[in-house]
Amino acid sequence: MDLGYILNQLGEERERYFGAVAPPIVQSSIFAFPNVEAMREGFRDELGEHVYTRGNNPTVEILRRKVAALEGAEDCLMFGSGAAAMSAGVIASVAGGDHVVCVARPYSWTRAVLKDLLGRFGVSTTFVDGTDTGNFEAALTTRTRLIVLESPNSMTFEQQDLAAVAALARARGIRTLCDNSHATPLNQSPIALGIDLVAHSATKYLNGHSDVVAGALCGSSALIRDVFRGPYMTLGAILAPHDAWLMIRGLRTLPIRMQRIATTTTTVLAFLEGHPRVRRVYSPRASDNPQLGLTERQLAGASGLLTIELATDEVAAVERFCDGLTRFLMTVSWGGYESLAFPVCAVFPRDAPLRPPQGVPLNAVRLSIGLEDADVLVADLEAALQRL
Template sequence: MNIDDILFHLGESTPFGGTSASPPIYQTSNFIFPTLDQMKTALQHEDHIPFYTRGANPTVQVLQEKIAALEETEHSLIFASGSAAITAAIISQVKAGDHIVCISNPYSWTKKLIEGILAKFSVASDFVEASDTEAILAHVRENTRLIYLESPNSWTYEMQDIEVITTFAKQQGIRTILDNSCASPLYQKPARYGVDIIVHSSTKYLSGHADVVSGVLCTSSDIYLSIFKNEYMTFGAIISPLEAWLMIRSLRSLELRMEKVSKNALEVARFLEKHPKIAHLFYTHSESFAQPELVEKYLSGNGGLMTIDLKTNNAHQVEQFCNTLKRFKLGCSWGGFESLAFPAITTMSSLNYNKPDTAINRIRLYVGLEDSGLLIDDLTNALEIID
């Protein structure tokens, strides 16, 4: 389907009849029925007929249809956060006695779920170097039921050979989940390579305006229905109709935003890669990226995330660098209009991250929609404080 048809039209002619340029917000908790038979029918088919907004809501359904089409899957489910979507996806695939193979250093809440919570319910796990596809497969056991991927990976953007992993997993009856937040549905299509469930922190690119926290999973009809009836309805981590409407609005500009972010990020990355005070640049489309063959195979675009290691181990200088930045705001998220810097040193005192071995000179940058020249000037000025 054409990308413009998805972003501008898909799902909006029904049930709205084409009477409004923007779909209405069904800001209601409850739906009323003229007859008992119609109420029974709605309850029997609550996965697609609105009965109570904790299940199906017309505004949310429009958004779900669009995101499923973007990811080329049969269905999607929208959640109140990325971690809620990830939690539902993972828990839906395992039980006590099962084993998970997960890439090393995933999104922090993913690791906490697998390592800290599911372990209490006798679900075992191994965390494997994210760039080593062979090692990921080698850690599969007889009781492995799930392989969890992030490609590109958080912070340092290691990639996995998705097709090799999914081919092996299907032969073994193992499900695969891939977090596609970093690439977005525009720049990577995991379903084409056999991934069973695709998850996003849709707070990021899909929302894009720093005003909605949300998550999404995209999958087949069978998996969708199972998750809807169990984890989705039980956990109740739903997005509100208003937030769904805001995301529909945001999708109108998704392609344009991604083009500008990607253009800006390439220019910023070229500047940083050659700067004498940068020890290392982590970026999928940099000249030094270690997996160009996987970039070529899977990614059709670059996006705005990159990470730098400053050429210093002085925590005070790292702090000065961060405090000198003006265009790059200090913040933990990414994917919106605003450019952001997130120093790894911040995580050392976090209730969640708790990583005392984190490199103190590491800073994740998100390049937003501002003029790239202004962002480069901002970085130039801040880098002057590094000895």
């Protein structure tokens, strides 16, 4: 199935809605039946039928089909956030007394659902350095039911050898779940490498316009039905039809957005790697990345995320740099059309130590490269770096 067909035609049965090129927003919360037997049939398969938008909505269904096809999956569920998608995938995979192995630096809310929420109900988690597949194997127990991956992660971009971890897990009957938000389905295909479930913060590149909060979970039909019957319907963290429509529109330009972002990021990365006021650049494609070989083997292309560690040990200097940026908006998240800067120090009190016992140093700033011209962004970074 070619990319253009997925983005522009798949799921869009235009003869059902007057030949409209853009699909309608089916805003209805409920759907009527002609008789009791038809309603009974609807209840037998709420994922496949339209009964209640909390289960399956026609506009959201179009989006589900597109995202599933992009990931090479049989099916997909859309959620109200990426955190909801990851949480549903985890909750559907474990029970009290089970054990999970997770990468050491997952997204903060992935850590929260594993450690803080499920920890209260007898699920234990071991966090490991995922850059070495042997660490996963060493952490497995007879109670391990799930391995949680995030490759690359969204701050320092460590990767896991997905094919190797998938083979390890399958040999032991353990489910795997990978956050693929950073790479997008265009640059990495975890399911093709043997991963069972793939999650996205669809807020990021899939939508691409910083106007929707959404999540996606992809996998086999059997696994997705399992998630649907469990946490999806129970917790109700659904995506609204209007947001699904915005995401369908955002997906249309995913390939050209990612191509432009990758080209610009290559220029920005080269500038930052050679700058005397930048101590280190974190990126899957940084020249000193010890996983560069894995990057070239596993990632088909680049995204726009990179983190710089500034050549200063003073938080005040980091603040001067960030406050001096005019083309990078200072905010959370990433993956939109606009370039963004996220200073790690903003999360901590002013008197916090520069290097916390765990985590990223306070002189680190994550950048998300958008659709601006590369020379404009380089000039803005140069001007801000002079403020150090």
